[in-house]
Amino acid sequence: MSDLFLYNSYTRQKEKFEPITPGYVGLYVCGPTVSGESHMGHARPYITFDIVNRYLQHLGYKVRYVRNITDAGHFEEEGREAEDKVATKAKLERLEPMELVTKYTNMFHWAMRLFNCIDPNIEPTATGHIIEQIDMIEKIIEKGYAYEKNGSVYFDVKKYAKDHPYGKLSGRVLEDLLETTRDLDGQEEKNNKVDFALWKNAPPEHIMRWNSPWGEGFPGWHIECSAMSSKYLGESFDIHGGGMDLQFPHHESEIAQSTVAHGHPPVRYWMHNNMITINGKKMGKSYNNVIKLSELFTGSHPILEQAYHPMVIRFYILQTHYRSTLDFSNEALQASEKALRRLWEAYEVLQKLQSNNGVAKDAALDEQVNKWCAECEDFMNDDLNTAKVIANLFEMAPVINGIKGGQVAANAISAEAYDNLRTTFKTYLEDIMGLQPMQVQQNNKLDQVMQLLVEIRKEARTRKDFATSDQIRNKLAEAGIQLKDEKDGSVSYTIE
RNA sequence: GGUCGCGUGGCCGAGUGGCUAGGCACAGGUCUGCAAAACCUCCUACAGCGGUUCGAAUCCGCUCGCGACCUCCA
Structure with missing residues (x-):
């Protein structure tokens, strides 16, 4: 049996996976910001890390999977006017942030269920951990790496960078950042452009606000993950995952905050999935090119030629390695739909096949089948190459169908190979890749x-x-x- | 502008020095009353140029094209 190797974004190479505590794995993944409906791009990290979770469990690890819900921030509901936020309006007429956040959290969970993603063990919310975040900010101030300005608190990146490898994860050089960072609102408060907010003073119209030692305000974007990951996984944990677009500044900031607060870096292995693109461009809110998951499942988006089953999306995502970009097209999705259907039918045929009495008539095929099965593990261990696993399963589909159709002799392969086939299909298709039948359950x-x-x-x-x-x-x-x-x-x- | 990455057959996509993945589509065949499904066969690609090497899609250089991040972002 080969060892599991994962690509560590921090060191930019594949590394043998060894948990801090033998037998246990702490996995933290950046969850959704629930200020809007999840789109297709969001599907990728949660499916990718569902595989990570499932595979680690398959290997026998006890995994604690933590995925947060970002429900604190500067939220506005689409279509609502900015004046909704004005406090002079009647309570029920105003935008209630918790209502908005609840709505989109529920929709997110709905989509995750359809994707057959295993629920995280802990799904902490940012709003539920304000105290932890304030505590952590105070710690950072105590250590001298943060300063307060007009009710806001900023992290002193320049000071941190003097004696820490700031920028290593995202490949930044501080000097470059100091030169190229764009001008944004509120920058003048900071000592340096590169500093980031740990706590923000809330202007009067801001509806999400909490008391803090620095006045009423709300937490900075990065601090929630640091506070919650250390609370539930410890100050040092194994794997932190998320989309590549979070590498900078989000994850870089997390490292800086946690390193100061705890005296050492927080994470052993950083894993980042690549983006889903559409016409070559990243699918994202700012590009105005998103296809919402609800639209995808129903086909109700102008660009969609048909509805796509959640399992088709899942399979489509798994057919590509998680660190490659994946370009959306109807053609590609339709190809995945047909492919999945064929593969699943082969799996069903396999379940009904009768094993022979044990001896393989076709030794070469028998050996080949066993080899294909065995390779699946090597592929997964090589940075979770689900694309190759799927390719191998497809290699075996004609053997299965051939036995059923009579093109391959039923006794061509040994009883062992039959068992191997069954176990492999079940394990990889269902347990590890989390696929399910698309067919309506027959009554x-x-x-x-x-x-x-x-x-x-x-x-x-x-x-x-x-x-x-x-x-x-x-x-x-x-x-x-x-x-x-x-x-x-x-x-x-x-x-x- | 800075940093990083990518460019694979009609389409999607693995693959990082030799063994020319896989899927979808197309074409031909077997089977079938005809189909569908299944099976078999066919399709042999690595942006361009140059270099290293016995040998490169894979390493190096240049050119062209595309993208990501630098701002909220999965």
Whole structure:
């Protein structure tokens, strides 16, 4: 058995994974900002790290998976006027931040369920950890790496950079940053442009506000992850994940804050998934090119030619390595849909195959099958190469279908190889990659109706009444039910 | 402008020195009453130029094209 190697963004190389506490893994992933509906781009990190979580568990680790909900910040609901925030309005007329945040948190959870992502063990909210964040800020001030200005607190990056490797994660050089950072509102308060806010003084119209030693305000963006990850995973934990776009400034700032507060860097392995692009451009709110998940599932976006099942999206994402960009197109998604359908059907065929008595007639094929199965683990261990795992499963699909169709002898492979096939498909398809059948679960009554139709069609065919038999087949196809005439004369069906 | 990354066959995408992934589409065939499904076969690519090497999609250099981050961002 090979060892698990993960690409560590911090060192820019694949490293052997060794947890801090043998047998246990602390995994923290930056969760969504719930000020709006999740879009397709958001699907990638949560599916990617669901695989990380699942695979670590498969390897026998006890994983504590923490994924936060960013529900504090400067939120506005789309379509609402800025004056909604004015405090003079009646309470129920005003935007209530918690209402907005609850709505989008619920929608996020809905999508995660459909994607079959395992729930994190802890899903802390930023608003629920204001005290922890204030504590941490105070610690940083005590150590002399932060300063207060007009009710806001800023982290002193320049001072930190003197004796710490600031910029290592994101490949920045402080001098460059000092020159190139753009002018933004509120910058004049900072001692240096590169400093970032730990706490922000809330202007009167800001509706999210908490008391703090520095007056009413709200936490800076980066501090929540530092405070919550250390609370639930410890001051040193194994894996921190998130999208590549968070490397700077978010993760870089996290490292700086935690290093000062705790006296050492917080994370062993930094993992970053790449972006989903559309027409070559990153899908993101600021580019105005997002496809929301709800639109994706229903097909209700002008660019979409059809609705896409959550499992198709999941499979589509897994067909690409997580560190590569993934370009959206209807064509690509439709290809994934067909591919997944074929692979899943092979899996179902496999479950029904009868094992032979043990001896392999085709030693070469037998060996090949065992090799394909064994390789899956090596691929996963090589920085979670799900694309290669899927490719291997596809190599085995014709063997499975061939046995069923008679093109491959049933006793070509050994009983061991059969078991190996079954275990491999189950383990990788379901347990590790978290895929599920797309088909509607068949219920008993529908099945009885189907058996009746199949019987009528069979009789019609015997009479050579092909008009009737084809009508049954075609009408069912229109309804999304596909009949398949099997080699042995039986008829099976699949429902889309 | 600075930093980093990418450019693979009709499309999507693995792959980082030799063994020419995989999926989808196309074409041909087997099977079928006809189909569908399945199976078999076909399609042999690595932006361009130059270099290193016995050998490069893979390493180095240059050129062209694209993108990400530097601002909220998964």
